[in-house]
Amino acid sequence: AQSVTQPDIHITVSEGASLELRCNYSYGATPYLFWYVQSPGQGLQLLLKYFSGDTLVQGIKGFEAEFKRSQSSFNLRKPSVHWSDAAEYFCAVGVFTSGTYKYIFGTGTRLKVLA
């Protein structure tokens, strides 16, 4: 069965430090891949997505993600974190299975930023 794993439930970084959030998926083919951010009390906002082509994807707010087929990973990175990046981050995959489209989300990584 398809699944998405975000191994880090919580991550704490200092403002200005670099960030990497991990995401691994299980799917027989290359899925559509997404990263979303959810600020407290807010809905989700799409940061970036990967469908095909260049495996390094640029998103909004200075985020990027790299698709690594051999590792079934789609890790999110940011070179310098800002206090406003504190939020929960969700990795998701889009698959077509059993005749229907589905989104499968990871359990999320909560990011705390220290001043």
Added chain:
Amino acid sequence: DSGVTQTPKHLITATGQRVTLRCSPRSGDLSVYWYQQSLDQGLQFLIQYYNGEERAKGNILERFSAQQFPDLHSELNLSSLELGDSALYFCASSPPGRGFFTDTQYFGPGTRLTVL
């Protein structure tokens, strides 16, 4: 502000009851998606409508149903409510595009449902 509106913001009800959640998509968007976010199940895709017709179905229970009306607003109906249905329900909309996964979704602020 994504432009997607959801009402009500909060809803408290009792087990066995039925509720209706409403979503108004962004102007020009034809697709509406429904999601459930709970502590137990995490974030789950429930169902998608495109221009009034069901297009994709995720982990939606048989006690739940949705529809999209001619003015493109959508309603999610939850019946025979159980304690475990307590969750945040999000609606998202997307403009007409190339395909199901390529269309960017814009999320509303959610409706928090509490079942007592």
